Amino acid sequence: MVFLKDQEQNILYILFGNKKFKFVLRLSVKRVTMTEKIIRFGVSIEPELLNKFDKTIKKKSYTNRSEAIRDLIRKYIIVEESQETDAEGLGTLTILYDHHVSALKNRLIDIQHDHHQEILTTTHIHIDHNNCLEVLVIRGKTKEIKKLADAIKALKGIKHGELVITRASV
Numbered sequence: 001m002v003f004l005k006d007q008e009q010n011i012l013y014i015l016f017g018n019k020k021f022k023f024v025l026r027l028s029v030k031r032v033t034m035t036e037k038i039i040r041f042g043v044s045i046e047p048e049l050l051n052k053f054d055k056t057i058k059k060k061s062y063t064n065r066s067e068a069i070r071d072l073i074r075k076y077i078i079v080e081e082s083q084e085t086d087a088e089g090l091g092t093l094t095i096l097y098d099h100h101v102s103a104l105k106n107r108l109i110d111i112q113h114d115h116h117q118e119i120l121t122t123t124h125i126h127i128d129h130n131n132c133l134e135v136l137v138i139r140g141k142t143k144e145i146k147k148l149a150d151a152i153k154a155l156k157g158i159k160h161g162e163l164v165i166t167r168a169s170v
Contacts (some may be wrong), residue, residue: 043069082165085143091165093136093149100130101157108152112136115148131159 045053057068081087099105112119118140125133136152138145142165153161 078166081167082142085141087142087167088140089142089145089165089167090139091137091145091163093138093152093161093163095134095136095152095158095161096127097132097134097155097158098130099132099157104155104157107155108134111148111151111155115144118144118148 054065057065060068062068082089097104112122118138120137120139123135127133138148145165146163149161149163152158
């Protein structure tokens with residue numbers, strides 16, 4: 001079987017032995033609606049930086065630079081908007097702590113009850129004899145979310161805490 005393609009006329013010929021079959025290729029063209037409008041723009045970048053970027057996005061399994069750049073832009077916008085204290089945010093607070101530190105469990109419970117309106121759910125995992133991992137899913141004004149995270153991360157016995165905020169609507 002041999003494939004031959006005539007680019008100008010969009011014709012594909014398939015040869016089976018001494019028989020030749022002709023296929024006319026009809027390419028469907030998707031119409032872009034106003035909500036799907038794509039804008040192309042140019043970016044000037046040093047070759048070394050572009051090479052590093054290409055290696056990084058390949059490791060992250062991006063299929064092309066455009067999608068990686070779109071994700072970076074979205075992340076930048078979310079970070080900037082989360083600086084607005086009245087913005088509605090959604091996020092997680094992940095903490096690792098030693099549950100043997102006296103009164104820590106009670107302080108965590110008190111703070112969580114004081115912020116019940118922001119905390120949607122929590123997950124508690126026993127890592128080993130001394131350490132626990134807890135993840136709080138949080139929603140509310142970014143000012144209140146940060147205040148809650150800071151109060152928990154400052155507690156004696158918290159070994160590590162990380163707050164990630166995104167927008168409720170991106």
